[in-house]
Amino acid sequence: MKKVFYTIIFSCLTFFASAQFTVVSTVQSPNDDENWGISNFTQNMGIGYSINERTMIGAVKNGDDYDVFARYNIGIGFVCVDAPTEDASDNIKVGYGMNIGIWKNLSFTPQYTLPLNEDNNGEREGKFSMGLTYNL
Numbered sequence: 001m002k003k004v005f006y007t008i009i010f011s012c013l014t015f016f017a018s019a020q021f022t023v024v025s026t027v028q029s030p031n032d033d034e035n036w037g038i039s040n041f042t043q044n045m046g047i048g049y050s051i052n053e054r055t056m057i058g059a060v061k062n063g064d065d066y067d068v069f070a071r072y073n074i075g076i077g078f079v080c081v082d083a084p085t086e087d088a089s090d091n092i093k094v095g096y097g098m099n100i101g102i103w104k105n106l107s108f109t110p111q112y113t114l115p116l117n118e119d120n121n122g123e124r125e126g127k128f129s130m131g132l133t134y135n136l
Contacts, residue, residue, distance in 0.1 A: 020050040026131040092116045105135040
């Protein structure tokens with residue numbers, strides 16, 4: 001039984017040791033009566049797990065809830081899918097983004113997403129966002 005336990009522990013450690021984690025954040029612009037602060041950079045912060053060189057999955061804190069995301073690298077950028085944890089099938093967004101290297105493992109990430117479903121007014125308004133990523 002000890003051998004099985006140690007084998008499982010060793011397998012898990014090698015799995016995580018070979019993985020690459022990424023910290024992601026979306027910059028939120030302040031309201032008209034507010035100033036820029038650190039909370040503008042940390043309000044929508046999360047972590048991603050690179051499954052392989054092209055695919056990343058993760059979760060981002062969005063207010064009091066969490067959103068899940070997946071990114072697939074297509075060479076000159078990435079295709080992304082974002083969904084909240086509640087009513088995910090009704091609120092899925094797809095988009096395109098790029099990682100622009102700033103310094104070593106730090107990147108600037110512009111991204112444009114568009115909802116798959118129309119809202120109550122029959123419109124699908126896209127959203128442009130900017131963020132930062134750091135590969136651990």
